[in-house]
Amino acid sequence: MDPMPSALPDGEPVPTDGTLPAHALAGAARRPLGFYLHVPYCATRCGYCDFNTYTASELRGPGGARASQEEYADVLAEEVRLARKVLGDDPRTVETVFVGGGTPTLLPAGDLGRMLAAIREEFGLADGAEVTVEANPDSVDPAYLARLREAGFNRISFGMQSARRHVLAVLDRTHTPGRPEACVAEARAAGFEHVNLDLIYGTPGESDDDWRASLEAAVGAGPDHVSAYALIVEDGTRLAARIRRGEVPMTDDDVHADRYLIAEEVLSAAGFGWYEVSNWATSKAARCRHNELYWTGADWWGAGPGAHSHVGGVRWWNVKHPGAYAQALTEGRSPGAGREVLGAEDRRVERILLELRLEDGVPLDVLAPAGARAAERALADGLLRPEAYGRGRAALTLRGRLLADAVVRDLVD
Template identity: 85%
Template sequence: MGPMPSVLPDGEPVPEDGALPARALEGAGDRPLGFYLHVPYCATRCGYCDFNTYTASELRGAGGVLASRDNYAGQVAEEIRLARKVLGDDPRPVRTVFVGGGTPTLLAAGDLVRMLGAIRDEFGLADDAEVTTEANPESVDPAYLEELRAGGFNRISFGMQSARPHVLKILDRTHTPGRPEACVAEARAAGFAHVNLDLIYGTPGESDDDWRASLEAAVGAGPDHVSAYALIVEEGTQLARRIRRGEVPMTDDDVHADRYLIAEELLSRAGFDWYEVSNWATSEAGRCLHNELYWRGADWWGAGPGAHSHVGGVRWWNVKHPGAYAAALGAGKSPGAGRELLSEEDRRVERILLELRLREGCPLDLLRPEGLAASRRALADGLLDPEPYAAGRAVLTLRGRLLADAVVRDLVD
């Protein structure tokens, strides 16, 4: 869940000092607190990417000096200090930190460590804090990984996407096949306890055998976590334009379903268990706690251009452009672009939307009568697991995972 979307929603203005309504911190001690740090820089733009990221050429011109990545760690540290002021005497140490992008590892390892240090200085880290960064396989080496580990990072997520050169080419990924697997070994040697590989299925031109080869390569590398996402072709991307021109074919939903089943079969056989529809881990400890924090509606502060935050039913998002972000912080103001105050009904619906995707499912008592009736139909259709249902929870079966979006739409009624 690290990447930030390129389009921000509407919302009410954020106060210049970033102040939250008093109710946002009620009961905060019962909720974990995490930080997401967004690094918006990329060496090149991948053809499928719709995230809030920028290449060097895209940052030339207005705001380019302010947006320089040389200054970026200090800007994020400034927002972390703002967070401390906004959250006041909130005593919670930070449970999870996730640095995403973009390509965080385009920054010097010392810059990532500096941003983590700002969180440690202002809030403190829980003794068992999970500290993750995403990484491009071509942008790290053993020395870089060792510096990250020495600086407090204990989990890393490599963007593998595919093991097949022609699939990587369609995605405009620049790393060479085999490099992500080597990165896993280098991360283990540096002392990282937890390593994830991100995969994408359904790329135009990818075959079932290509997908199996990617899964086998990922498993063979020895990570304890694998994420596998269906490719979504977003309007406005280079890939969408290529499909529209007929240069590459569109992948249909049936192919996505087949690829998901292949992933479940191969990963399960290799000792990975699903714990969220798109995520598998070899143990409870291997799960991504930061993403679970999102899925369970806890509190997190998102620092960086376009980053989203949520504290106690208040959601807000920062200005998109790195130059505007730097200018706001330089003026002593919150970089928040807008916010919304979630109603109890909003939060109920979001719990169903997110928790149903988890292996533990969502409580049936969240459902209204119409949703409860829909859950009984889903149970009869084999989309929900009977045993947890009898205990009061809606848990997706494998077939239900294939149709998760449709099941969720019915249950939120």
């Protein structure tokens, strides 16, 4: 599950042609390059969703014509061509592509294939490149999956969320229990090398037994990757309004911790190993290499409305609305809404925030003196692994993973 928040930060203006500072491209050949392609369309809006997505009814009115699904692949390909101009003679081929949403599989498989083809034509794909697409279980069938595989996609992520009907109802998910498991089999039959199932825990009304049943159903389906995220109730969502009105209860942090421990128990027993706080894989090859780009501060270009990018310490984000996005590209302008240039201290702090969540953790020499002292306390409190600490790294124990946000706050001082 690749997050695409609906709110954009403030920042300095992006040049009309998207030009990056020279220092952002210095040494680029030594860094991996990935692409994130955002498809902002959904058939319905899930009650918990705060991502930058739109249903057909939300795109009616001014600007709607430019935001059409029918033209979207061609519009996004224009941004890929813009990326080629901005990165100039950058020699890198693309190592990972992740198509997220929204619901990418609302578009015809051929459209997703054309978006991928634009990257292949402008940059080339590295040997063994990971190419992922997200899918709702009720938006694909065997023939569609076969067309995706033929287009070059080799990894797929299904939004399962839960195996219990009443939990899916609270989340406003439209697929039926059992359909995600069937999708895994269909994806394998179509030739997908890697398959992920996304799960959510802590939904109002979910019990420990419900959560355990969801995990067991996911494992039984035979994916090689599972992501499990605690439900975050975002302001402005339909679920937040229901909780505020007292229609459904709020789940507390203790319940989230219990559910996380159940996830670790079930997944580890089934041969999945954690490599990031919310992600488990059956092998190193099954890990999501695209997300590893994010977590390790590599370079990626995010194409699509509201998409975020990062190249060489420069981060920028596109305008949110599909109509405004299409208009900018049609007029030959960058769709960038704002950007920030990260200083050395910003990058150091961000490295701690992201890498501490990984199995290997973060090097101790990245910590400031106050952070190093906090790491010593975290080690004594059983939050960091002694063997990793002895190798000069701050890496979380299971208990540390439960308290990851608090540990990070201490170590960034």
